[in-house]
Amino acid sequence: MKGLVLAVVFVGALFLLNGVLSGTLIEGLSISPYYLQILSLAGINIILAVSLNLINGVTGQFSIGHAGFMAIGAYVSAFITLTFGERLRDALGFLPVPAQNAVILLVVLAAGAVCAAIAGFFVGVPSLRLRGDYLAIVTLGFGEIIRVFILNIDAVGGARGLGGIPQLANFFWIYLFAAATILVVSRIVRSSFGRTLIAIREDEIAAEAMGVNTTRSKVISFVVSSAMAGIAGGLFAHYLMYLHTNSFTFVRSFEIIIMVVIGGLGSITGSVLGAVLFIGLTEGLREFAQYRMLLFSLLLVVIMIVRPQGILGHRELKSFLSRRRKTDPAPPAISG
């Protein structure tokens, strides 16, 4: 009951914040659309980083194909909106327009998430039997195959890109889903299933010896993570209103990895922090745009040398803020 009240309060507050930021609520009070867009894209990055953290940080399986699943979610949801959106809208004629938009957005996001999850299943089953470096390369390859595949489908624009997508998503929806992603991932981590995932990260052989079906757990974690990337892709498509496969190259996957690694593998608040830092630095260094990735790559190497567990390590922000630290043992080393 308390959770429900909290959820209602959160949604309400987010709704009001959205109104204030976009200037629809109070006349003359808003932030510039530029900052609103940066904030919204940061929200999408939070979803991507937190979901990638589930597989890379919590389960310890290093995937670098996240952009591929994001692309699937983006293209599937945009395609459905463009093809069936009007028919869906007619069927929903009895509802006011904002409600129609909300229902359409939820339906297409669900479809995108399901397709990304299916793709995650078919990628995960063969590749999660591999360990460490192999998995990294295979997921990188799959991510690129997905992109090349989409590039060659004419129905979604191919190399021309896919335009004319209605802007159904906004700040409110993006942060609603970001909060949902954080909630789901942190619940998973604290569940008994989450414990098996951490056991796999710490020592796969030991976990297997203790009766954990490692492949099954890894695949489930991968599928959930892919579905969330699909949602992020759908929001991305319905926020920016234009899609091109160039947005989903391995560079995007690497960006998400940088966010997760900087924040700390296995730490959810770390991923959020990483995503916000990444966006902040990206926009702050816009004048030095060509040095940006150079700086990030250097940062990645330096972090690995001096603090391989990232800023927060496996721990959550809360454990740094509270005085009592006895419940938090020293973070275990990342095992590979």
Next chain:
Amino acid sequence: MTTFLQQLVNGLSLGSIYALIALGYTMVYGVLRLINFAHGDVYMVGAYTGYYLSRRLKGDEPSLVGALLVMLGAMLACAVLGVIIERFAYRPVRRAARLTLLITAIGVSLFLENGAQLVFGADPKFFPSLAPRADFIVGGVRLTSEQLTVIAVSFLLMILLRFFILKTRTGKAMRAVSFNLDAAKLMGISTDRIIAITFALGSALAAAAGVLIGMQIPKIDPLMGIIYGLKAFVAAVLGGIGNVPGAVIGGLLIGTSEVMVVGYLSSTFRDAIAFGILILVLLLRPQGIFGRVEKEKV
């Protein structure tokens, strides 16, 4: 039949490039158990070094001596680059978890790609022709002098490498390090030196591949190393990673199958074929053609 032979020649010349790059992957994996993500980018730097060196020699007629100088220069530059990467990025994390090593390698790779875009410019450059060129027609199959050079130089380098690994003391030490790093250290082998030499050799071979690809497909860009690097990595896995002859066979197989698929089916999935092979290998025979199964010890 003529078409098939023609495709075979094209495939072999592309495959020898992959093989040269794959050798670097497999050697580094042999000594460090690390997939050197940055290796493809070293190959790219090799191609650019070759490009700038040959621009320097401009004015002269394309000559064999010039081509040789360009190639040796690029190999030397990349050998130094490989040693620097090993010394400043990999050595500090060598004892850390493998994931840390892998992320470091990804970071180095991104650094080289973005650095190259700054230094060399993001636009593709056109490699000048290095050697006088001629076409030969043998039984209806067209052999360009570039293709013949690529195949000949690659095989020469591979034979030299094999000789080095099997017959010299340093080569023997490399094999010892690859067999067991700690035991090799206890036997008085300077493992740091051997690892540095391995990086230097692998990077020099990648640079040679870069110059050779510049001769064959004269368009180079800062991101060219990614896709070639990945395919060469697949070649190394196909042959059995850590296995030197395996890398060569793997490279030739990947190159040939890629050209065959493009020639007979469609060029759309040109880059997907290597990954298809990789997935099949990993599912059916993860140790590769010549690889030995490594038992996992707890």
